[in-house]
Amino acid sequence: MFKNVIAKTPGKSYLNGLTTSDLGKPVFEKLLEQHDHYIKALEQCGVAVTHLPASEEFPDSTFVEDAAVLTPDFAVITNPGADSRNGEIIEIEATLKEFYKKIHYIKSPGTLDGGDILQAEDHFYIGISERTNEEGALQLKEILETEGFKATIIPLKQFFHLKTGIAYLGDNRMVVAGEFVDHPAFDSYDKIVIGKEDEYSANCIRVNDYVIIPKGYEETKRKLNEAGYETIELDMSEVQKHDGGLSCLSLRF
Numbered sequence: 001m002f003k004n005v006i007a008k009t010p011g012k013s014y015l016n017g018l019t020t021s022d023l024g025k026p027v028f029e030k031l032l033e034q035h036d037h038y039i040k041a042l043e044q045c046g047v048a049v050t051h052l053p054a055s056e057e058f059p060d061s062t063f064v065e066d067a068a069v070l071t072p073d074f075a076v077i078t079n080p081g082a083d084s085r086n087g088e089i090i091e092i093e094a095t096l097k098e099f100y101k102k103i104h105y106i107k108s109p110g111t112l113d114g115g116d117i118l119q120a121e122d123h124f125y126i127g128i129s130e131r132t133n134e135e136g137a138l139q140l141k142e143i144l145e146t147e148g149f150k151a152t153i154i155p156l157k158q159f160f161h162l163k164t165g166i167a168y169l170g171d172n173r174m175v176v177a178g179e180f181v182d183h184p185a186f187d188s189y190d191k192i193v194i195g196k197e198d199e200y201s202a203n204c205i206r207v208n209d210y211v212i213i214p215k216g217y218e219e220t221k222r223k224l225n226e227a228g229y230e231t232i233e234l235d236m237s238e239v240q241k242h243d244g245g246l247s248c249l250s251l252r253f
Helices: 012-016 028-044 088-096 134-146 196-202 218-226
Strands: 004-008 048-052 068-070 075-077 103-105 117-120 123-128 150-155 166-170 173-177 190-194 205-207 210-214 230-234
Touching (some): 004 088, 075 088, 134 150, 173 196, 196 210
Parallel strands (some): 075 103, 173 190
Antiparallel strands (some): 117 123
């Protein structure tokens, strides 16, 4: 069960943030409305939300997930792979010190984005991507194994971040898309398979009694509901325009 969530209001500078998509320029007012609905959905899930104010100097800082990896007992401050995002960790570190006594750090030349890290019970999966390099992945693996967790490193072939195409729902169940559907690292899990046309919806988040999913993916909603999950749908159009998904917008612990 999650008790706490950290989220951060996007600033106007978000419009000039990093993106690889060709979905058009975000509409700022609509983005703020979508983010507000996201916060309300988290509160509906029964967590206390620490809501950080916008930081105009860091256009991508609303994607707080990339700045840290969290467990119940310790936090890991990452070293984001995009130079323009590295300063985001200062605020996140200060915020996490209110909750954690033990904090580890990823150090250069290692880079690591939290979006490349998936926890399934006592097992962490670490993606190597454009933002997370092998050195960063190995540093995190060593930290996790020292703390009693298992860790598997997975070089990505298709997705931007590991969690772009996979989510863990608990109960030994994974939502998988694309390169993860037949990946041997996930053979031991029960899978909810997402088709090519609905890949964006594979980035969903289980928060206590609910699974939050992006709006507009009826097949994904049906599969989750049939598996026994209660879903909350959120419009994510302006977040998606900058490569963001539901998991990116919060740190959950």
